[in-house]
Amino acid sequence: MAMKDPRDEKLDLWLQRRGLTPASSDLAQRIILRAQQVPQIKTASLWQSVRELCAEFHLPKPAYVLASALTIGLVIGFSTPQDNDSSGKDVVAAQSFLAIDEAIL
Amino acid sequence: MPTAWPERDDNELLSLIQNGSSQAFSTLVERHTQRFYRLAYRYLQSREAAEDVVQDAFIKLWENPALWQPEKNSKFTTWFYRIVVNLCLDSRKRKSAAPLDDGMQLIDEREPMDETMIRAQEQKMLEKEIAALPERQRTALNLCFDEGLTNQEAAEIMGLNLKALQSLIMRAKTTLKARLRSIL
Numbered sequence A: 001m002a003m004k005d006p007r008d009e010k011l012d013l014w015l016q017r018r019g020l021t022p023a024s025s026d027l028a029q030r031i032i033l034r035a036q037q038v039p040q041i042k043t044a045s046l047w048q049s050v051r052e053l054c055a056e057f058h059l060p061k062p063a064y065v066l067a068s069a070l071t072i073g074l075v076i077g078f079s080t081p082q083d084n085d086s087s088g089k090d091v092v093a094a095q096s097f098l099a100i101d102e103a104i105l
Numbered sequence B: 001m002p003t004a005w006p007e008r009d010d011n012e013l014l015s016l017i018q019n020g021s022s023q024a025f026s027t028l029v030e031r032h033t034q035r036f037y038r039l040a041y042r043y044l045q046s047r048e049a050a051e052d053v054v055q056d057a058f059i060k061l062w063e064n065p066a067l068w069q070p071e072k073n074s075k076f077t078t079w080f081y082r083i084v085v086n087l088c089l090d091s092r093k094r095k096s097a098a099p100l101d102d103g104m105q106l107i108d109e110r111e112p113m114d115e116t117m118i119r120a121q122e123q124k125m126l127e128k129e130i131a132a133l134p135e136r137q138r139t140a141l142n143l144c145f146d147e148g149l150t151n152q153e154a155a156e157i158m159g160l161n162l163k164a165l166q167s168l169i170m171r172a173k174t175t176l177k178a179r180l181r182s183i184l
Helices: A006-016 A027-035 A046-056 A062-079 A086-104 B010-018 B022-044 B047-063 B076-094 B115-131 B135-144 B151-158 B162-179
Strands: none
Touching: A006 B115, A006 B162, A027 B022, A027 B047, B010 B022, B010 B076, B022 B047, B022 B076, B022 B135, B047 B076, B076 B135, B076 B151, B115 B135, B115 B162, B135 B151, B135 B162, B151 B162
8 A cells, every 4th residue: 555645745734724814804895886886788688679769769668569560561551452453564564665676676 | 575685696696786786796795705815815925916806807797797697607606716717817927027925034044943934934935836836737726725616616617627637736736846845
């Protein structure tokens, strides 16, 4: 069985007994006071930014605004009359234009 | 009934700090200042420098609490130890030209030295040799011989496995034994 080197034991003892000058008793308080003078960097989410914007302009809650906008958009979309012949008219106009060109040639 | 501030765990306090709670920050500072000061002192051997480092580290956390990402870090103390170690290393690099506090008085060998003086002298020599170790060996020693930290935690702070940490400790002690052989 290998004998432990007495120098190892002595070194371990020294390492465990390393001296230390205690911190100032008011260190924690100084840190806390210093932090009061430092503003935090805020990283807000997109939704939070939208909420703040609505609050700034006294708008109703963003969810209501979005729902209202969607509803209005759908109503406008469905109430606009659909013109099915418009594409057909465009094709006829293009063909007559091409026919004019052919005539010139 | 709301939980008293001292009873809230670190993760909860950090979440509150991220929401701007100065009370949560105060609680965290009061809870951990001494332990991080001890580590900083091991590196810097100066109360003033160690206090500056600890203050800088906490202010960095307060100013930008988003630095703490609970999904990436298991434990606040492990994460914060890394910040303190890095600040200590930066501080030493900045002051690398400055000699260690060499308050050792010249010993008049005609006078008998009592036990306290001998021990104080041994400690100064030990600190001087520790300061001269390579950075990673010094860090490993400082962490492993700090009360309250297991070798596993020290390894985690340094981003090593346990074997690698133990290897660093062994090399550090071998160097110290060689340099201090006249007094060991």
